[in-house]
Amino acid sequence: MTNANGRSWVYRYDADSNNNCFSPRNNVPAIYREPIHMDELCHLFKTSFEDVPDENTVGWRTIQLMVGIFTRFAAVGDPQVEMWVPSDGIGGNPPLTGYNIHDINSTIGPLPEVNRMEVWDLIHPISA
Secondary structure, rough: OOOOOOOOOEEEEEEEOOOOOHHHOOOOOHHHHHOOOOHHHHHOOHHHHOOOOOOOOHHHHHHHHHHHHHHHHHHHOOOOOOOOOOOOOHOOOOEEEEEEEEEOOOOOEOOOHHHHHHHHHHOOOOOO
């Protein structure tokens, strides 16, 4: 990948909706009711085990957001979300900057994992 020149757009899926279909199927206890890996797929593709959520619900709004992002990216190579910049270090954009997709207030900026990752950057510095 030394000659790669594509841009990287990072998102962090954190929307807690009834349309998150993998948590219940993996027997995740209700106390840990947070989105897990692959829950965002239920907002991109219709599944046989979930109904389409009603309009004006968190699930419906999240579907509209996710499908819009992926459709625009597929069409033009850019998700075209205002202020969302590639997270590739080009132009001073730090890694782990992205779109935190949340059920209440989605934000764009440094992702919550940044502080935890700084420790790993100290242990394993990037060699130039």
